[in-house]
Every structure is written in C-alpha cells, then in structure tokens.
Amino acid sequence: xxxxLLIDGYNVLAPVAAPNRDPDGRWLQxxxxxxxxRLVDHLSDLQRENTCVVFDAAKPPEGRPSSFLxxxxxxxxxxxxxxxxxxxxxxxxxxxxxxxxxxxxxDHRVQAAAKRRGCxxxxxxxxxxxxxDGRVASACKSNKQTGQGRAVDGAEKPNRVxxxxxxxxxxxxxxx
Numbered sequence: 001x002x003x004x005l006l007i008d009g010y011n012v013l014a015p016v017a018a019p020n021r022d023p024d025g026r027w028l029q030x031x032x033x034x035x036x037x038r039l040v041d042h043l044s045d046l047q048r049e050n051t052c053v054v055f056d057a058a059k060p061p062e063g064r065p066s067s068f069l070x071x072x073x074x075x076x077x078x079x080x081x082x083x084x085x086x087x088x089x090x091x092x093x094x095x096x097x098x099x100x101x102x103x104x105x106x107d108h109r110v111q112a113a114a115k116r117r118g119c120x121x122x123x124x125x126x127x128x129x130x131x132x133d134g135r136v137a138s139a140c141k142s143n144k145q146t147g148q149g150r151a152v153d154g155a156e157k158p159n160r161v162x163x164x165x166x167x168x169x170x171x172x173x174x175x176x
Contacts, residue, residue, distance in 0.1 A: 008088055008105035009035060009055040012124045029061055040071045042131050048072035056084040089113045
C-alpha cells in the first residue's frame with residue numbers, strides 16, 4: 001500500500017495567508033488553490049494520488065461537493081465536523097495501515113493522534129519549506145518523527161554520548 005499524505009490545509013496555509021486580505025472576499029479560496037497548485041507542481045503523480053488535504057468548513061465552497069479531486073489530490077472540507085482537526089483525527093483513527101500515513105500538521109492534538117497510531121508526522125512549516133525547496137520526497141516517505149519537528153527515515157537513533165576515551169580507541173583502531 002502506498003503512503004497516504006494527510007495534510008491539515010489551513011494549518012499549512014496559516015504562515016502564508018495574506019494578512020491584508022483583498023476586498024473581494026475570495027482570498028481564502030485563492031490561498032487554498034495556491035496550496036493545491038504547489039502540491040500539484042511539487043509532488044509526483046503517485047504522491048498526488050495518495051494525498052488528501054483537509055480544510056475547515058461549515059459548507060464547501062459554492063458549487064463544490066465536500067470532497068473532490070484536483071489533478072489527483074483529494075480535497076476535503078470538514079462539513080460534518082466542528083473543525084478539520086476532528087476529521088483528521090477520525091481519518092487517522094480509521095486508517096487501516098497507520099504506518100503508511102504521514103500527517104502534516106503543527107497542531108499538537110493532530111500530532112498526538114498520529115503518534116498514538118504510529119503514523120509519521122511533520123510540522124506544517126517545516127514540511128512546506130521542504131515542499132517549496134524540492135525536498136518533500138524524503139518527508140513523504142518517512143514514518144518516524146524527531147524532536148526537531150522534521151520527519152526522518154527509519155527508526156530513531158538513540159542519543160548516546162561517546163567518551164573521549166572511546167573516540168581515541170576508534171581513532172587508534174583505524175590508524176588515525
């Protein structure tokens with residue numbers, strides 16, 4: 001089964017949403033579409049087919065169902081939930097292969113839900129930086145979380161302190 005990338009849409013948008021919103025009131029729709037366009041531009045076809053972006057919404061944008069596809073990316077509006085976090089938690093809890101799930105959110109509640117199920121997770125800003133810098137592929141494949149808020153491949157390495165004596169022994173062993 002391919003990894004599913006589950007993205008907390010407005011959580012990713014928060015750092016980039018325009019502070020001086022335009023007067024026509026369509027700024028939020030444009031910001032959502034900018035995020036989706038970035039996903040389309042930076043993710044592979046397979047990654048897009050396994051990506052779901054969840055947004056808060058009492059109702060979806062006019063003329064749209066609560067869930068739809070944009071070039072392979074699934075876009076969901078949390079219409080039957082108080083907020084997107086509720087839907088994200090539900091999706092995390094019901095996922096049949098949580099180790100194949102990477103959750104992108106800086107919300108501690110969502111991260112805790114991901115951690116409980118053994119999902120990978122990554123802070124929104126770090127993930128967005130990686131996406132825009134072309135480094136999102138490694139974050140998308142990860143399944144563990146480090147203390148620095150970035151996902152890494154494989155198991156977490158223990159934090160061991162190496163004594164000066166051990167270093168000297170290794171240097172001697174390798175002829176340095």
